[in-house]
Amino acid sequence: MGKSSKDNRDIFYRKAKEEGWRARSAFKLIQIDEEYSIFEGVKKVVDLCAAPGSWSQVLSRRIFKDGSDPDIKIVAVDLQEMAPLKGVIQIKGDITSLQTANEIISHFDGHLADLVISDGAPDVTGLHDIDFYGQSQLILSALNITTQLLKPGGTFVAKMFKGDDMTLMYSQLKLFFEFVSFVKPKSSRDSSLENFVLCQNYIPPPSYKPVMIDPVLENQYKQLQYQQLEQHQEPINNNNNTSVSSSNKIIVPFIASGDLSPMIDIDQSRTQLN
Structure with missing residues (x-):
């Protein structure tokens, strides 16, 4: 600084x-x-x-x-x-x-x-x-x-x-x-x-219906949603029994894969290897 x-x-x-x-x-x-x-x-x-x-x-x-x-x-x-x-x-x-x-x-x-x-x-x-x-x-x-x-x-x-x-x-x-x-x-x-x-x-958007979906925790919901997008099925209902329109699907969430905690500094790992 x-x-x-x-x-x-x-x-x-x-x-x-x-x-x-x-x-x-x-x-x-x-x-x-x-x-x-x-x-x-x-x-x-x-x-x-x-x-x-x-x-x-x-x-x-x-x-x-x-x-x-x-x-x-x-x-x-x-x-x-x-x-x-x-x-x-x-x-x-x-x-x-x-x-x-x-x-x-x-x-x-x-x-x-x-x-x-x-x-x-x-x-x-x-x-x-x-x-x-x-x-x-x-x-x-x-x-x-x-x-x-x-x-x-x-x-x-x-x-x-x-x-x-x-x-x-x-x-x-x-x-x-x-x-x-x-x-x-x-x-x-x-x-x-x-x-x-x-x-x-x-x-x-005109067809958007507000729903309370946690973008981090609702992984099961997301996976089902992706399947429906691939199969061109009707939208699923969330936990509040509210229909989720196509407008809701436009926001594409990010799902972290694996445990992030073991990540270490690359310079530190090279020092340990040497």
Whole structure:
């Protein structure tokens, strides 16, 4: 990491401390809004993978404000608990669960969200391909629940890692949004592979029916789906007894084969052999 990157990190770190933000990542959401106006006209927001709460904190200050508008609702979701924030409803839940989706919607009085955001990331291994795959699966999980929550015309923002397969992610997201772009706020370090995917104007395919399918765990479902695609059979039903249309099949999942844990550094293995 170069000196300039360290200086930028220190600037935003100090600024976060001075302004009372829980983490410097708050500035990333603020800068995305400043450039793309994602908060404009927004009254109902969902923050996925919210802990420790810096993005929810931005929503509290920039959207909820003094609480004078009763129509504004902010829901934060995470498996971990976080300290309370003014105007933010917290749900401890799994974003791959239909129960979590229903609980979120229940707080919106039958309405859908204007904006869904996610700053979540898996534990980083240091192996770029594995980290990129894990982050991609997390985005698909966030997109999965977003199709249950987001109103037509809404916006979706999620953390993304740079990788060779970004075109695949772009194609998958373009099925649901008119505009998809990758953005990197200035508060994100230049040396970091982190950027954010900004999806605007949610327009799901006419035949699409939202279903809650875990893109990592539903391998049995995927295998049956592949068989039907090959045999040109009718679509199967998922666990919720909801028919899955041809639009749902367009998102092609990735299935890891074998155990990834024994992977070792190639340089280390050569040293051992020598």
